[in-house]
Each structure stands twice: as structure tokens, then as C-alpha cells.
Amino acid sequence: MLTSSISIYRLAAAVAVLTAAGAASAAPRPFDVAHAQVAFDVNSIGFGKTHGEFRSVNGRLSLDFDRPQNSRVDFTVATGSIETGSRQLDDYIRKTFLDAGDFPEMRFRSTAVREIDGSHVDVTGDLTLHGVTRPLTVRVSVDATERGQPVRFTAVGVIRRSEFGIRAATPIVADEVAIRVATQAVPGR
Amino acid sequence: MRWSGTAKALHWTTAALILGLLALGWVMTRADMNAALRFDLYQLHKSFGFVALGLVWLRLIHLTFRCAPEPPKSRLERRLVRAGRAGLWTLMILAPLSGWATASASPLEIPTLFFGLFKVPDVVRPGEAAFALASSAHFWLTALFAALICLHAAAALKHHFIDGDDVLTGMLPRRRSGPSGLKKVRQDNVLKRLDEVRSKRF
Numbered sequence: 001m002l003t004s005s006i007s008i009y010r011l012a013a014a015v016a017v018l019t020a021a022g023a024a025s026a027a028p029r030p031f032d033v034a035h036a037q038v039a040f041d042v043n044s045i046g047f048g049k050t051h052g053e054f055r056s057v058n059g060r061l062s063l064d065f066d067r068p069q070n071s072r073v074d075f076t077v078a079t080g081s082i083e084t085g086s087r088q089l090d091d092y093i094r095k096t097f098l099d100a101g102d103f104p105e106m107r108f109r110s111t112a113v114r115e116i117d118g119s120h121v122d123v124t125g126d127l128t129l130h131g132v133t134r135p136l137t138v139r140v141s142v143d144a145t146e147r148g149q150p151v152r153f154t155a156v157g158v159i160r161r162s163e164f165g166i167r168a169a170t171p172i173v174a175d176e177v178a179i180r181v182a183t184q185a186v187p188g189r
Numbered sequence: 190m191r192w193s194g195t196a197k198a199l200h201w202t203t204a205a206l207i208l209g210l211l212a213l214g215w216v217m218t219r220a221d222m223n224a225a226l227r228f229d230l231y232q233l234h235k236s237f238g239f240v241a242l243g244l245v246w247l248r249l250i251h252l253t254f255r256c257a258p259e260p261p262k263s264r265l266e267r268r269l270v271r272a273g274r275a276g277l278w279t280l281m282i283l284a285p286l287s288g289w290a291t292a293s294a295s296p297l298e299i300p301t302l303f304f305g306l307f308k309v310p311d312v313v314r315p316g317e318a319a320f321a322l323a324s325s326a327h328f329w330l331t332a333l334f335a336a337l338i339c340l341h342a343a344a345a346l347k348h349h350f351i352d353g354d355d356v357l358t359g360m361l362p363r364r365r366s367g368p369s370g371l372k373k374v375r376q377d378n379v380l381k382r383l384d385e386v387r388s389k390r391f
């Protein structure tokens with residue numbers, strides 16, 4: 001595939017600089033995930049928006065900038081590591097919504113990556129949450145404007161929690177939950 | 190009529206708590222804020238609400254062992270005093286109880302944690318209808334409470350500034366209005382003794 005867009009070109013260049021051999025490899029390369037931020041927003045009637053983040057995230061990335069469709073993503077998040085700014089609200093969400101005792105982890109594994117334009121891809125994968133696995137597609141924007149710097153990814157998507165069997169407090173607390181994952185990836189060894 | 194120190198302390202702590210709860214209740218249900226802050230404010234409101242409920246029982250017990258001030262002379266005033274007192278006592282008990290019912294009935298099933306220390310049991314089963322009933326009861330009872338507290342304060346100020354009697358000062362800390370009662374007697378005795386000692390010496 002020809003990389004016509006500037007930012008994909010830059011990405012390839014960044015990878016090239018970071019590669020010891022100095023040439024972009026054609027095979028997907030493993031990347032380490034640094035500074036992963038997994039956040040969610042959910043609306044409610046009368047109580048305002050809840051914004052929260054998960055503090056414990058493990059991710060593995062294998063990226064192919066020449067052929068994005070060959071890239072792979074695998075993220076595991078500890079459900080207990082939720083933080084909203086209120087410890088009592090954290091406890092309430094852990095118990096009533098996430099059932100963190102029974103389901104200590106949620107996981108996203110990509111199954112397909114589709115290039116949208118030079119700086120966006122759609123990543124489809126399986127999300128396991130609350131013991132239920134369902135397909136999910138997120139829109140990822142890729143930002144690697146500076147040479148030699150980590151590649152920044154921001155993924156956004158929406159899930160319906162009821163599809164994962166999380167029905168507590170509906171309809172006061174909205175069914176739709178917006179997800180935003182921001183990561184920085186550095187080439188692994 | 191001068192109230193005992195305990196009665197005054199109980200009166201003013203419940204007064205501060207109830208005024209604080211009215212303000213907090215109003216703000217937490219209306220002001221624009223994120224859910225985390227609102228969650229903490231609700232828990233704070235519920236915790237202090239239980240402190241108020243506990244203090245009200247203490248006050249009731251204390252009151253049954255202590256005399257209340259003598260009733261006023263006029264029939265109308267006597268009636269007003271009786272009605273006002275009955276209203277305030279009823280609301281001091283029903284306001285927190287209806288709040289407890291509201292918190293219990295909430296379909297959100299949020300546990301009430303007393304200052305994060307332990308879970309307070311629920312008194313009503315959660316449900317939309319029960320919540321709607323309890324929450325409007327809590328709203329109207331606390332609104333009535335606020336109105337009655339305004340009348341109560343206005344009456345106290347009228348006694349002080351228009352009638353010029355000691356109804357208001359009787360509930361204020363002692364040093365504001367100078368020594369009186371037992372303390373006055375004790376001071377007089379001390380002065381007398383001083384005079385005796387002086388007259389002996391010179």
C-alpha cells in the first residue's frame with residue numbers, strides 16, 4: 001500500500017528512526033504501552049455526569065504502519081482500579097455496576113483494523129466486560145508528529161452497558177457509556 | 190427564664206445542624222456539579238442528618254427531665270407557643286425520618302454510610318413509587334421546617350427588640366448578658382467577703 005498521507009509517512013519515518021537498522025520493517029512490531037489512560041463518561045438524570053478512570057491497565061500493541069490492518073491490540077484493565085474522585089462512589093460502582101469481585105478484569109482484543117485516513121483507523125475487537133464478550137469498534141486517532149517521540153493513540157467508542165448485563169440504576173444512570181483510551185506507545189525490544 | 194447550659198448547647202448545635210442540612214440539601218439537589226462531588230455531598234447530608242436525629246432524641250429526653258419556661262400570660266400567645274413548639278418538635282423528628290425513607294427507597298440502592306464508618310440499615314424497600322412519595326414528603330416537610338424556623342427566629346427577635354423581655358437572652362450563652370442567677374449570687378458573696386476582709390485589716 002502506498003502511504004500517500006503525510007502523517008502516515010511521518011509515522012513510518014519515526015518508526016524508521018527508532019529501528020536500529022534504520023529501515024522500516026514490513027512485519028508488525030511489538031510496542032510497549034506507556035501512560036495508558038482508560039476513561040469513561042456516563043450521564044444520569046439529576047445527578048450529573050460521572051467521569052472515571054481505570055488506574056491499572058496492561059496493554060500490548062503490535063503495529064504495522066505500512067499495513068495498519070495487520071496491527072494488533074490487546075488491553076487488560078483491572079476493574080477494581082476505578083477512580084472517579086469520590087472513594088465512596090468508586091466502591092458503589094465496583095459493587096453495583098462492575099461486580100469487581102466476580103469480574104476483576106475487562107479485556108479488549110482486536111480482531112480487525114481498518115484504515116480510515118492518514119491519521120485514523122477503526123479498530124474492531126472483542127470486549128469482555130462483566131463476564132460478557134461482545135464486539136466493539138473504536139475510532140482511533142494516531143498522532144506521531146514528532147520524530148523519535150512515542151506514538152500517541154486516542155481511541156473513542158460507546159458501549160451499551162445493558163448488553164454486558166450491567167443494568168443497575170437504569171434509566172436514572174444512562175445505558176450508554178462513552179469510552180476513551182489514550183495511550184503512548186514506544187517500540188519494544 | 191434561663192435555660193440550662195446543656196439545653197442551650199443542644200439547642201444551638203441542633204440549630205446549626207438543621208440550618209446546615211437545609212442549605213446542603215438544597216445545594217446538593219440543585220447545583221450543577223459532577224456526580225463524584227454530588228455523591229460525597231449526599232453521603233455527608235445523610236450522615237449529618239443522622240447526627241441531627243440523634244441529637245433531637247437527646248434533646249427530647251433532656252427536656253422531659255427539665256422544666257420548660259413558664260407559659261405566657263395571654264391565651265393567644267399560649268396557643269401560638271404550644272403550636273410552634275409542637276410543630277418544631279414534630280418536624281425535628283419527621284424531617285430526618287423522611288430523609289431516611291428517601292435514601293432507603295432510592296432505586297439507585299446507594300448504601301448510606303455513616304461518615305464512611307458503617308452502613309445504616311434501610312427502612313423502606315427500594316422502588317420508584319416509594320422513592321417518589323418519600324422524596325416529596327422530605328421536600329415538603331423540610332420546606333415547612335424552614336418556614337417554621339423563620340417564624341421561630343422572628344418571634345425570638347420580637348421578644349428581644351419589641352417586648353424587651355429575656356426570652357432571647359435566656360437561650361444565649363451567659364457572658365453575653367452579664368452574670369445572673371447562681372453565678373451572680375456567688376459573685377455577690379465574693380464581693381461581700383472581700384469587704385469583710387478589707388474592713389478587718391484597716
Ligand code: HEM
Binds near residue numbers: 234235239291332
Ligand atoms: C433535620 C434533618 C434534615 C434536614 C433539615 C434535611 C433537609 C433536606 C433538604 C432541604 C433537601 C432538599 C429537598 C429537595 O429539594 O428535594 C434534602 C434532600 C435529601 N435529604 Fe435531607 N434533610 C435532613 C435529614 C436527612 C436524613 C437523615 C437523610 C437520610 C438518611 C436525608 C436524605 C436526603 C436525601 C436522599 C435527599 C435528596 C432527595 C431527593 O433527591 O429528592 N436527609 N434534605
